[in-house]
Amino acid sequence: MSGDPRAHAYRNVIITAATAGLAGLLFGYDTGVIAGALLQITPDFGLGSFESGLVVGAVPIGAVFGAWYASKFSDRQGRRKLILTSAVIFIVGAIASALSPDTLILVVSRVVIGCAIGVASAVAPVYISEIAPPDIRGRLVTFFQLAVTVGILVAYLVGLAFADANEGWRWMVGLGAVPAIALAIGIVRLPSSPRWLLMMGREQDAREALQRVRTEGPEAIELEIKEIESSMDTHEGTWKDLLKPGVKAALVVGIGLAILQQITGINTVIYYAPTIIQETGIDSDAASILASLGVGIVNVLMTVVALRLLDSRGRREMLFIGVSGISFSLFLLGLAFLIGADSALATIMAIFSLMLFVSSFAISLGPIFWLLNAEIYPLSVRSKAASAGTMTNWFFNFLVSLTFLPLIDLLSQTGAFWFYGVIGLVTLWFCWRFVPETKGRSLEQINDIFERRARG
Ligand code: BGC
Numbered sequence: 001m002s003g004d005p006r007a008h009a010y011r012n013v014i015i016t017a018a019t020a021g022l023a024g025l026l027f028g029y030d031t032g033v034i035a036g037a038l039l040q041i042t043p044d045f046g047l048g049s050f051e052s053g054l055v056v057g058a059v060p061i062g063a064v065f066g067a068w069y070a071s072k073f074s075d076r077q078g079r080r081k082l083i084l085t086s087a088v089i090f091i092v093g094a095i096a097s098a099l100s101p102d103t104l105i106l107v108v109s110r111v112v113i114g115c116a117i118g119v120a121s122a123v124a125p126v127y128i129s130e131i132a133p134p135d136i137r138g139r140l141v142t143f144f145q146l147a148v149t150v151g152i153l154v155a156y157l158v159g160l161a162f163a164d165a166n167e168g169w170r171w172m173v174g175l176g177a178v179p180a181i182a183l184a185i186g187i188v189r190l191p192s193s194p195r196w197l198l199m200m201g202r203e204q205d206a207r208e209a210l211q212r213v214r215t216e217g218p219e220a221i222e223l224e225i226k227e228i229e230s231s232m233d234t235h236e237g238t239w240k241d242l243l244k245p246g247v248k249a250a251l252v253v254g255i256g257l258a259i260l261q262q263i264t265g266i267n268t269v270i271y272y273a274p275t276i277i278q279e280t281g282i283d284s285d286a287a288s289i290l291a292s293l294g295v296g297i298v299n300v301l302m303t304v305v306a307l308r309l310l311d312s313r314g315r316r317e318m319l320f321i322g323v324s325g326i327s328f329s330l331f332l333l334g335l336a337f338l339i340g341a342d343s344a345l346a347t348i349m350a351i352f353s354l355m356l357f358v359s360s361f362a363i364s365l366g367p368i369f370w371l372l373n374a375e376i377y378p379l380s381v382r383s384k385a386a387s388a389g390t391m392t393n394w395f396f397n398f399l400v401s402l403t404f405l406p407l408i409d410l411l412s413q414t415g416a417f418w419f420y421g422v423i424g425l426v427t428l429w430f431c432w433r434f435v436p437e438t439k440g441r442s443l444e445q446i447n448d449i450f451e452r453r454a455r456g
Pocket residue numbers: 031145148149261266267270299365366367393397
């Protein structure tokens with residue numbers, strides 16, 4: 001090792017978080033690639049609308065199972081091993097779906113991909129939060145969300161590149177294996193989570209792991225170990241432990257945000273941005289492709305902004321600003337549809353609202369749900385509780401994608417977006433009422449907030 005050991009440790013923690021964050025690429029890539037791929041799979045396999053729904057829905061349903069699997073094995077095998085497992089499962093699923101001879105094998109391999117994504121999204125943010133120093137934890141866990149957004153954008157570009165190729169969809173889904181291979185290679189070189197090592201009673205290993213990722217000297221590391229140990233339950237928590245008052249108070253926040261992150265409608269925009277633009281009267285493929293790319297690029301750029309602000313402005317302030325923007329933009333989008341098709345004003349308003357909506361999501365609910373879900377639970381039940389939040393998030397992701405088009409039939413576009421806008425207002429109230437500020441606090445200090453809250 002050469003140079004300043006502190007700079008070395010700082011670099012190490014960034015590299016560790018960025019490598020584990022690659023897990024977000026798997027999730028983002030699949031979210032972004034499927035709409036384009038489906039355009040080709042539908043005629044190739046002669047899919048009806050029910051079968052198309054199965055091909056798309058297989059992933060979120062698989063992810064619910066994957067997150068449940070993570071709840072069982074994240075404590076027994078350790079976070080790092082489980083991330084490696086998810087990368088390997090993803091590679092198998094991506095290759096199998098690229099080679100699928102028929103719909104059944106395609107659906108099954110997409111369930112496998114979903115399982116991998118569920119495991120990765122339940123474990124990677126927890127792993128990062130457990131190795132991160134408190135003052136930059138917000139930024140480091142947000143690497144995961146940044147990778148999600150980059151994955152979506154890269155998938156749009158891959159979709160464009162193979163749009164006219166014969167059986168291009170096989171490339172689109174198969175190329176998902178590439179980031180998974182990078183994740184698998186990267187993750188084996190990282191340290192294990194020090195908190196998990198302490199839970200396993202491996203104090204010396206935990207000390208060594210901390211030394212790799214802390215800029216402070218040995219005394220501070222000993223203090224950190226003491227703090228973790230003193231707040232640690234010695235047994236592995238059970239599902240019943242999630243109902244203990246302090247954990248329940250945290251669970252309200254985690255599960256609440258898991259649901260609200262989805263039911264404010266982000267994935268209606270991610271999946272249907274081109275359709276939304278076309279329905280305001282612009283009948284051009286170029287415009288709708290630009291809409292998708294625009295959404296993808298804005299999502300990445302604003303997540304970078306979030307990365308810089310979450311630890312200085314704090315989670316609550318970012319939630320207030322972002323969720324207000326989400327609600328406002330949804331009401332504006334509804335209004336654009338009320339003004340009606342074939343009006344330039346409506347199109348401009350729709351494009352502006354979409355971009356504002358995505359920007360607002362990217363600085364608030366996008367990263368902050370994954371961050372809080374990884375940092376608010378006590379160590380003994382952290383993997384179970386974080387998995388419960390992840391399962392809920394995927395289930396509602398599935399539900400919103402399934403109900404968006406029927407909701408438009410029922411309420412019209414204006415009604416549907418105003419409905420999501422009202423949910424945005426409820427979200428604002430929820431954040432104000434329930435979400436505590438966690439910036440700069442250690443994971444153990446965060447547990448104290450909820451313990452105190454439970455005692456009233
Ligand atoms: C959400 C996804 C969404 C993505 C968009 C994530 O935080 O969980 O459902 O597609 O953000 O950036």
